[in-house]
Amino acid sequence: xxxxRRKYGIWSALFMAxxxxxxxxxxxxxxxxxxxxxxxxxxxxxxxxEATAExxxxxxxxxxxxxxxxxxxxxxAVAAEARLAPDGQYGGILRTMTGDDPATLDxxxxxxxxxxxxxxxxxxxxxxxxxxxxGRVLNDLVETWEIADGGMEYTLRLKEGVQFHSGSxxxxxxxxxxxxxxxxxxxxxxxxxxxxWSQSSNYVYAIASIECPxxxxxxxxxSAPDSGLVQKLSVGWSAIIPSxxxxxxxxxxxxxxxxxxxxxxxxxxxxxxxxxxxYFRDGLPYLDEYHNFVIPDWDAMIGIFxxxxxxxxxxxxxxxxxxxxxxxxxxxxxxxxxxxxxxWNTFGGPLDKEPWSDLRVRQxxxxxxxxxxxxxxxTYSTNVPGGYQPHWTQWSLxxxxxxSLMTLGISDQFGANMxxxxxxxxxxxxxxxxxxxxxxxxxxxxxxxxWSGFAYYQDTMSDCGFxxxxxxxxxxxxxxxxxxxxxxxxxEMYGVTGVVEPTLIYxxxxxxxxxxxxxxxxxxxxxxxxxxLVSEADAATRVDITHQMERILLTDMPSVMxxxxxxxxxxxxxxxxxxxxxxxxxxxxxxxxxxxxMDEATRLSRPSDVASISQ
Amino acid sequence: xxxxxxxxxxIGLLTVLGVATATFLLLRIMPGxxxxxxxxxxxxxxxxxEQVEALREQWGLNRPLHVQYFSWLWGxxxxxxxxxxxxxxxxxxxxxxxxxxxxxxxILATALTLVVAVPAGIVSALKQDTALDxxxxxxxxxxxxxxxxxxxxxxxxxxxxxxxxxxPIDFAPIWEDPVRSFKQFILPAFAVAFATIGMVxxxxxxAMLEVMRExxxxxxxxKGLQERLITYRHALRNxxxxxxxxxxMYIGFGIGGLIVVEVAFNVNGVGRYLIAAVQRRDYPVVEAxxxxxxxxxxxxxxxxxxxxxxxxxxxRYT
Numbered sequence: 001x002x003x004x005r006r007k008y009g010i011w012s013a014l015f016m017a018x019x020x021x022x023x024x025x026x027x028x029x030x031x032x033x034x035x036x037x038x039x040x041x042x043x044x045x046x047x048x049x050e051a052t053a054e055x056x057x058x059x060x061x062x063x064x065x066x067x068x069x070x071x072x073x074x075x076x077a078v079a080a081e082a083r084l085a086p087d088g089q090y091g092g093i094l095r096t097m098t099g100d101d102p103a104t105l106d107x108x109x110x111x112x113x114x115x116x117x118x119x120x121x122x123x124x125x126x127x128x129x130x131x132x133x134x135g136r137v138l139n140d141l142v143e144t145w146e147i148a149d150g151g152m153e154y155t156l157r158l159k160e161g162v163q164f165h166s167g168s169x170x171x172x173x174x175x176x177x178x179x180x181x182x183x184x185x186x187x188x189x190x191x192x193x194x195x196x197w198s199q200s201s202n203y204v205y206a207i208a209s210i211e212c213p214x215x216x217x218x219x220x221x222x223s224a225p226d227s228g229l230v231q232k233l234s235v236g237w238s239a240i241i242p243s244x245x246x247x248x249x250x251x252x253x254x255x256x257x258x259x260x261x262x263x264x265x266x267x268x269x270x271x272x273x274x275x276x277x278x279y280f281r282d283g284l285p286y287l288d289e290y291h292n293f294v295i296p297d298w299d300a301m302i303g304i305f306x307x308x309x310x311x312x313x314x315x316x317x318x319x320x321x322x323x324x325x326x327x328x329x330x331x332x333x334x335x336x337x338x339x340x341x342x343x344w345n346t347f348g349g350p351l352d353k354e355p356w357s358d359l360r361v362r363q364x365x366x367x368x369x370x371x372x373x374x375x376x377x378x379t380y381s382t383n384v385p386g387g388y389q390p391h392w393t394q395w396s397l398x399x400x401x402x403x404s405l406m407t408l409g410i411s412d413q414f415g416a417n418m419x420x421x422x423x424x425x426x427x428x429x430x431x432x433x434x435x436x437x438x439x440x441x442x443x444x445x446x447x448x449x450x451w452s453g454f455a456y457y458q459d460t461m462s463d464c465g466f467x468x469x470x471x472x473x474x475x476x477x478x479x480x481x482x483x484x485x486x487x488x489x490x491x492e493m494y495g496v497t498g499v500v501e502p503t504l505i506y507x508x509x510x511x512x513x514x515x516x517x518x519x520x521x522x523x524x525x526x527x528x529x530x531x532x533l534v535s536e537a538d539a540a541t542r543v544d545i546t547h548q549m550e551r552i553l554l555t556d557m558p559s560v561m562x563x564x565x566x567x568x569x570x571x572x573x574x575x576x577x578x579x580x581x582x583x584x585x586x587x588x589x590x591x592x593x594x595x596x597x598m599d600e601a602t603r604l605s606r607p608s609d610v611a612s613i614s615q
Numbered sequence: 616x617x618x619x620x621x622x623x624x625x626i627g628l629l630t631v632l633g634v635a636t637a638t639f640l641l642l643r644i645m646p647g648x649x650x651x652x653x654x655x656x657x658x659x660x661x662x663x664x665e666q667v668e669a670l671r672e673q674w675g676l677n678r679p680l681h682v683q684y685f686s687w688l689w690g691x692x693x694x695x696x697x698x699x700x701x702x703x704x705x706x707x708x709x710x711x712x713x714x715x716x717x718x719x720x721x722i723l724a725t726a727l728t729l730v731v732a733v734p735a736g737i738v739s740a741l742k743q744d745t746a747l748d749x750x751x752x753x754x755x756x757x758x759x760x761x762x763x764x765x766x767x768x769x770x771x772x773x774x775x776x777x778x779x780x781x782x783p784i785d786f787a788p789i790w791e792d793p794v795r796s797f798k799q800f801i802l803p804a805f806a807v808a809f810a811t812i813g814m815v816x817x818x819x820x821x822a823m824l825e826v827m828r829e830x831x832x833x834x835x836x837x838k839g840l841q842e843r844l845i846t847y848r849h850a851l852r853n854x855x856x857x858x859x860x861x862x863x864m865y866i867g868f869g870i871g872g873l874i875v876v877e878v879a880f881n882v883n884g885v886g887r888y889l890i891a892a893v894q895r896r897d898y899p900v901v902e903a904x905x906x907x908x909x910x911x912x913x914x915x916x917x918x919x920x921x922x923x924x925x926x927x928x929x930x931r932y933t
Contacts (some may be wrong), residue, residue, distance in 0.1 A: 267702045267709055268891060269883040293784060300881045303771055307781035
């Protein structure tokens, strides 16, 4: 006879064994992911090559039907081609995500991802960017255009019959159902060029006046030629609004001519846009609806994506090598692309506040910053240290010169001579205020409390005499707002470069009064060179001017460049015509040519309750 | 009964008012305020005191405390909880969108608890010291030992890794699409209910064991009553009373556990709404959500009291 106590002991032991088994299975599951990550660490290049192999095929000319004939065709013809190309049924709801609620719906005022990705499908710009060719533009709302008077006058002919959104969803929004005319363009560009209402006012600073010779004719008179004007008016945050819309209404209302009508944004949940049946490009868009979810936890996002409930991760972000290998291991059919080079990261603070205002502190910071080490820790060395201009373009200085300028001539390689660099950094901090590792310079570092980067930089830069204190900001949009208002001492800054045009990259963060000039940097010499760069048409001369500007910035270091961020994204193969194109970032986001292949979706078991077919 | 209900409702109302007042005061005593959360601490961020003060003025935070309090209370009495400082949308509108989500999970979790825990506790008591009893006890202990968020993480990792499946992320009200709603909420509900199931099963078991040893049960057996009737008519009706009390309390605790489960499952319910509001020091949202939570907990407890009268004829409220 077994005693009760013993029986209980036996059952407890059995349960413990079961629990241990479950725990081991869980650890094994996690270890699997770790092993995947280790594989990536061991052979980052091989993994990246593998990850990029598929999307190349998926975005090839043959599959990317929307722009198959783009070499010779005008956009409407391209759209017509796209309309004919997909075979089968269209419709369905495209589901993607962003990590945060938009701080505002006014895409001119705050151009954060949360705002742009949720409002771009509702708008059209004057021009749009070619998704496959950097720097090339296509007409969007403009039918024809010509430049006269040595680049001082642009005359645009707008497309006829384009209407702003109409119907019950937008009945109470200003300008609903009105036709596009010159007054709308004038109203939009006046907001776009006003720093009070726009982060991008420097884009159009050369426009002296906007005239309306007729309803569909717009005349832009410039104070100086601007060779990048058309590119700058092709970005997603220059979408045209109706003249009836008060500027302040853009905080909460979205109105445009685009392929999708903005229905609603539900806080913490999602933004919903529905097909604009009256879209001026016949037959487009293919999708019924576009849903952009709020998923703050990126690990949860990867899980949700893998379950097929998201058709794509956040466009151009959210997937690094580690996530890529996890996805590919369990879902080999998913397309993972890590080749985007859009993002750049810097550290900076307001230049009117100590200690960032002192050049010696900024130099010491730059010297002490191990950019290669940080890249190894965070992204398996897929980031590329570089200057302010994209490192893969002619606009960038040679890598050796950039490294040399960043390290005051100590090294012409980013990760080399760290001991000598730290010694020089200590010397500079000592000279600035007698600071040393024993008597460190305390700096409040604005960051997310769960951001692991803080601990890394706090640890690695203490050797030079820096002592970072975390200034906690958990909310991304609050951090963005504080950066804009200059309410911080030191923080991470980042940007996205969807158009490789040097004036566009400099206009906001570095030119006096720029909309994202969060350091408050102002250098008359740089401003003068910028004005020259804007007006200059000769390519070689533009490269030369850009290089001069790079040298000034890398010497002054208003914000200290860390690296260009090679982040990627993933999407399921049933999503067609999606182009993970750096060049056309702001145009492809309007999703008008994207469609869902229902046969493919069925074959790959896309959850049936997220799909719907309208025709 | 009516007098009792009136009295209990009045006490409940005072309790809710007390919670609301405490929340209101605690939020204002806590370090940091919405203006600082938005602009940064003037000492650290470099925002000027003037900027912080201007924002406080704009949001009405510079008014005397009693003015703020009565103004908020008057609004709350009219179901006007103001606007979220973050989204600038009416709190009631946002809350009304999130309440069905959380309510679905709470209702499912409660149903799961009742359906699983009570029978398990009864069986465990009736089959005391058998293999079945040990299984129930060990699983109950596991439920009590594992926090909800950990159960949620285990579920998510297991589902994604081995089945590439997760509950739908898009909210579907039960009255529109019951199947989809069930698929969406059953796992978060299970994560929340697991601990409650453990507690209620153990409580039911011990209550049943105690009752089964009572004289009146022995008398019933001596009368020759069927064991089924003894169990359900005599024993269970008495044993269930403490279980009901505990259920009322655990529903309240469950709402607390929901916060992390909603984050883990990316469910856009009241819990996630509250967490985000606390992070942003979004006073109107925190105050409204806490008030509503207090109301529901008090209401549940009154409901449990009323149920007592139906379950036990000896109880008469006067």
